Amino acid sequence: MSTFHHPSHPNIPITLPNGLKEDQVLNFHPFNSWLSTLTTSLSKQTTSPSHPFHPSPYKLNSINIQSFDLFGPTRVGFLKLQADVRNDKDERLPGAVFLRGPSVAMLVFLIPDDVTSDDTEERYVLLTVQPRIAAGSLGFVELPAGMVDEEGEFAGTAAKEIEEELGLKIAEKELTNLSHLALGEGEEEDDDGGLGTGVYPSPGACDEFIPVFLHERRVPREQLKEWEGKLTGLREHGEKISLRLVKIQDLWKVGGRDGKTLAAVALWEGLRREGKL
Known part of the structure; x- marks a missing residue:
């Protein structure tokens, strides 16, 4: 030593x-x-x-x-x-x-293009199902997420992870940082200062904080079926990911073991109540 x-x-x-x-x-x-x-x-x-x-x-x-x-x-x-x-x-x-440093999580809504009203019943969320050895699971259901690289580009990392895990190519400008909207500078000041703008899943032992990004996309209704069960992820890097499509009203139950999912639900619902979304 x-x-x-x-x-x-x-x-x-x-x-x-x-x-x-x-x-x-x-x-x-x-x-x-x-x-x-x-x-x-x-x-x-x-x-x-x-x-x-x-x-x-x-x-x-x-x-x-x-x-x-x-x-x-x-x-x-x-x-x-x-x-x-x-x-x-x-x-x-x-x-x-x-x-381990920060990560990002992505709340991706798929909305059938024949829906004309803002009907939450017709919002579908893409979740990933993959092995999480730390949790002792080979099929953990969670919001798509990824570690932030050394450059610290949160939006860029989110866009990259959406493409790798979900197969959707999007631009950074099409992402909304829900964590920043809720905890942005000047709106809430923490007692310590310098904390990350995101949810801390396990602050008793880990430094990781996770900003949650939102992306909404209209797709043909028939195309929704293509995402259910789709195999994605970087297979050569050991990512064995399949997709699961969930209605927004069921998200809190289906993803109830995943802190990122519950944080995303709370942020989305809270920001909508305050008229920020």
């Missing part, structure tokens, strides 16, 4: 496991983003007298990176670490963290 100090946070020692190098960590955007967000949040304890932790503020003392996964020969894909966060009373906060 070895230890180094981050250039932007020289007072915090970072311990590395064998096989992981300093430059690999410094080039892993999710680590830098998480560290920046956390330290910004911690600083507000001392600058704001109304902060509940102001009398005895917590401090990040060290980071112990326990394990890692690589995407390719050198690029870090995932990090598992333990952050030592405690106050002067030696009270500790849970610090087990799995870093």
Whole structure:
């Protein structure tokens, strides 16, 4: 094992496991983003007298990176670490963290082109059914989603994933960022600042946040049948995906195990109530 100090946070020692190098960590955007967000949040304890932790503020003392996964020969894909966060009373906060970075989810509506009114009964949603080993399932039903690449282009990633998983080629301008409409700058301010504009499925252990994008498309009614059960995904990369077509009124039940699906339903319904869609 070895230890180094981050250039932007020289007072915090970072311990590395064998096989992981300093430059690999410094080039892993999710680590830098998480560290920046956390330290910004911690600083507000001392600058704001109304902060509940102001009398005895917590401090990040060290980071112990326990394990890692690589995407390719050198690029870090995932990090598992333990952050030592405690106050002067030696009270500790849970610090087990799995870093993977943000993802995007896509709520894709297919509407028969013979429908003239805004009838929710005639809105169909495309879901994916695929193996999710972490959930112990070979047929997990969920909203289409994908990890954001190193460039951090959320809309571009959403368009790419829609094409790869659903077989639909669309332009970025045809996407609506539901998360931004609900949580956009100036509308809601979080207590910490710097949090991602998206849903956090498991903030107790993981940094991942997921913006939800909406795309609507009118298609011939007969074409709807072509998507049901269609095999998609990058098969050569191990993606064994089939499609499932669901009416919008049944989405919350069919996708009820998937946090992305439930978040998308809540965002879509809430934004419609407020007249933002």
